Amino acid sequence: MHKLFIRSFVSSLVFLFTLTVAAVAKDVKAAFVYIGPTGDHGWTYQHDVGRKAVEAAGFKTTYVEGVPESADAERVLRQLANSGHDVIFTTSFGYMNPTNKVAKEFPNVKFEHATGYKREHPNVATYAARFYEGRAILGTIAGSMTKSNVIGYVASFPIPEVIRGINSFTLAAQKVNPNIKTKIVWAFTWYDPGKEAEAAKALIDQGADIIAQHTDSTAIVQIAEKAGVYAFGQASDMDKFAPKAVLTSVENNWGPYYVERVKAVANGTWNQKDTWHGIGDGMVVISDLDSAIPSNVRSKVKKLQADLASGKVHAFTGPIYDQKGNLMVAEGKTADDGMLAGMMTYVKGVEGDIPK
Amino acid sequence: MIIDVNFVGLIIASIMASAVPLILASCGELITERSGVLNLGVEGMMIIGAISGFALMTVTGNLIIAVFGAMLAGVLISTIFAFLTQTLITNHVATGLALTIFGIGISAMIGKNFVGIPGKEFPILFESLKDTIPLLSPILFGHSIVFYFAFALPFITSYFLKKTKIGLIVRAVGDSPESASNQGINVKLVRYACILYGGAMCGLAGAYLSMIYTPQWIENMTGGRGWIALALVVFSTWNPIKILIGAMIFGGLTIIQFHMQAVGVRIPVQFLTALPYIVTIIVLVVISRDSRKIRLSTPSSLGKSFYKDN
DSSP states (O other): OHHHHHHHHHHHHHHHHHHHHHHHOOSOEEEEEOSSOGGGSSHHHHHHHHHHHHHHTTOEEEEEOSOOSSHHHHHHHHHHHHTTOSEEEEOSGGGHHHHHHHHHHOTTSEEEEETOOOOOSTTEEEEEEOHHHHHHHHHHHHHHHOSSSEEEEEEOOOSHHHHHHHHHHHHHHHHHOTTOEEEEEEOOOSOOHHHHHHHHHHHHHTTOSEEEEOSOSSHHHHHHHHHTOEEEEEESOOGGGOTTTEEEEEEEOOHHHHHHHHHHHHHTOOOOOEEEEOTTTTSEEEOOOOTTSOHHHHHHHHHHHHHHHHTSSOSSBSOEEBTTSOEEEOTTOBOOHHHHHTOOSOBTTBOSOOOO | OOOOHHHHHHHHHHHHHHHHHHHHHHHHHHHHHHTTOOOTTHHHHHHHHHHHHHHHHHHHOOHHHHHHHHHHHHHHHHHHHHIIIIISOOOHHHHHHHHHHHHHHHHHHHHGGGTTOOOOOOOOBSGGGTTTSTTHHHHHSSBOHHHHHHHHHHHHHHHHHHHSHHHHHHHHHHHOHHHHHHTTOOHHHHHHHHHHHHHHHHHHHHHIIIIIISOOOOTTTTTTHHHHHHHHHHHTTTOHHHHHHHHHHHHHHHHHHHHHHHHTOOSOHHHHHHHHHHHHHHHHHHHTOOHHHHHHHSOTTTTOOOOOOO
């Protein structure tokens, strides 16, 4: 009896204390869940740069790195939601179901899921970047500058995001140079510098004089530098890794969005929405153009960049044909977001098959 | 595919370059295992070597400090393993696994400040001779000193084990520590030395990745090569020359499958990606099927703790 009394007394004290803390701490706390380590200098690294921007804007943040896209994710999310975070950013596609599941249990916590499409509860928003716009810029540069008309492309996994990038790149390159071929090599990894380097070497040996990549490490641009061919940086500005080879990079810039959304939580103006921002909104950033790019190409690129930003030009404007010559997008039409989100066929001009 | 002689030479050179970390780590681990110690911490020691080499190179700018520092880092971390398994007689398998986990974790921690920094250029030898002989010159010339060392190492290791007295002692300790001990050999000392040597070679293998092959630091950059090196030791039946063959086949198929993709060979990519693993195992099993020789070269006391009553 006595023991029970003490126990309930202590627990009510703890409860009171928690209440007080909750009442005092009005500061908005944001949490970030990462698929990889922050030291990958790629996908996760760029999200963490965004998190630091939130911190710089005066908010408290926490992050958990290397969270598998499994039941572990749910556990981590529940724990973050339980420990007083007001908004949780889940930064990988595979967190889609765990995010929605945990969001149901914590209606007062806001959830922001990157690259997904499920918003099953009013407290779940989704966001993604139109990286394919950046790849259209790269394609334009590559098509204009290749001498061998063979462009190498190191790809990671056959998912719509990657296929969309390959297609956007190839379409833009064909527009300036109808003779180019895009050779794809699948590395089946997001980052493994050794493997990426080997893939890039193979493409260079096969005659590619410009290498694009959809993997995260800087190994590819370094190999290009050694071999004396051109390359493009991925996720962050990779120029300092290969000053001669890197023509430009497509940077993932999450900071402004993160700051805006955390501020919205603080002001009570947060609402559920689906955000898919591109060059125009600054979520996709094109790094400085290298001096090796001739001025006529440079002006072409600048114009395309401005037109993509204003919406005057869409990267997927018809007529677009698939590899077999079937019409994918009719003349004068543009691909809608639904088609882009599920894109799993190559356009004409890409060599090889998509791994099944 | 354009088949010209120099092209073939270039591909062979790429294959050799990709085999270097496997050869170094495997030959190091081979000595450790021949002394009867199973160290599953290869991946951990490699990653520690990778970050140490890269960090020292970035901070000091001195190649020699960086390369030897990476080896020393491998030695230091393997000392923990040696102390645990030899002095405190812990289980080899569990301790080795712990070493790998520890190495990956601590390298990530040290490496936080080194992400996103380009590596410095590593000098290569005989660059001026690169275009002299068709086919052979890209293979022979224009590589780093570590590259040449790696290709000499299997032969040195083989000679050491077969022809030298110390090599005999190492083998004796691995086969029958009791008899060796009765002969007056300090088993613990020999095993300590072999573990530390293995650590040094794994450290060098890691440094090759972060300083020469792909000069940069990112977390987990060894990407499982430590495990492949470990498997090579077993599948080569503890024979350094077969390690060389296995590493070349493995590196070769990894690179050739990329070429096949680039050329557009219509084989499922997933199969091509799995090919290096499958073929390496098959070839090594086939060339090592002589059971009498396997019995001769397998350290019979591998992974068994030895303790002497004092």
